[in-house]
Amino acid sequence: MFNLRQANLQDLEALVDLRLELLREVGDIKGDTDTAALAQSTRNYFVEKMPQGEFLAWVAEVDNQIVATSGLVFFQRPPHNGNLSGLEAYVMNVYTVPPWRGKGIATALLKQINSFVRTTEAKRIWLHATQDGKRIYEKLSFASTTKEMEIV
16 A cells, blocks of 8 residues: 655655645644745755765655655764663654555554664664654554753
8 A cells, every 4th residue: 555665865855845744734834934944954954964874764655656754863872871872763754644644654654763773772762742643652662751851
């Protein structure tokens, strides 16, 4: 029904479009806000980070059309007792276009990412969940925590 693969720069425009759609859905882009600058900055980020492996993405395709994506960024922090490598994997940009939701695509993408991360030295896989995404992540053993704080 769908094909999963690691994304590459040939997927650049689809990755940018899906990220903007995600940001609209979570309320980071309001109404008819002009997104040209954000799209270009996102494009620049992917062009710089993907070839170096600093941002990785997987996509799901149906009839050669990308219908879902999920991204991965690694963070290197100082080692501690729970993580001697200090390497952490942050899952982001999990997004499925509305007509393809509920078909197991996001779950399959996350399983791909989890399998990939397990081949690395990363000892922590984490993400920020939307309400709609929480049930998917919980099925894959992600648990809510209250550890994070940030300056707003």
